[in-house]
Amino acid sequence: MIISTYKCKGLYFAVGISKSDGRILKSSLPRSKKQDAIDEASDFPFEISSRYEKIAKDVCKAYYGKQIKFNVSIYNKTPFETEVLLKVMEVPYGKVTTYKNLAESLGTKAYRAIGTVLNKNPLPIVIPCHRVIKSDLSLGGYRGGIRMKKEMLEKEGVPVVGNMIHPVYIHSFK
DNA sequence: CAGGCTCTTCACA
DNA sequence: TGTGAAGAGCCTG
Secondary structure, three states, X not given: OEEEEEEEOOEEEEEEEOOOOOOEEEEOXXXXXXXXXXXXXXXXXXXXXXXXXXHHHHHHHHHOOOOOOOOEOOOOOOHHHHHHHHHHOOOOOOOEEEHHHHXXXXXXXXXXXXXXXXXXXXXXXXXXHHHEEOOOOEOOOOOOOHHHHHHHHHHOOOOXXXXXXXXXXXXXXX
């Protein structure tokens, strides 16, 4: 794995890229310490290189509300985790879905398990787990804090009033 | 608000 | 291998 970083507005973004096919394997949330970003995005063995700085920059742009398509690869995950992560990638820019909708679209009632999977999302920002909210349309949790979740949603055009989201923004599968 | 339900994962035996 | 606790949830009274 190759780690590249990008710095913007005092925040560091790191990505871990597959040496064989150039796909994104891991990403970090924005961190104020470079090493923290690297630690979050790396998996052994890895080497640091600026080769994929552009991808790290893209993650940064996505964080600040730009719509970007990424080539990802999911590895070391159970079938359930993989299913959930792939499904979350289907949620379009500017829309949200709920833990419940996700569960139903996967034919299960494992609402909580989905939260657990997203809490361990290896590709935050890239796999838009910030677009998953509770079924009562309140924000729900986020690994980087709901503050960050709220800001990301607003930057991509989903208003958050209090910590609630208007139903017109929910995406339903099928 | 309390409590039960629903699942998966992880730690620890 | 087995059991129990915990989790970014949901539903009912």
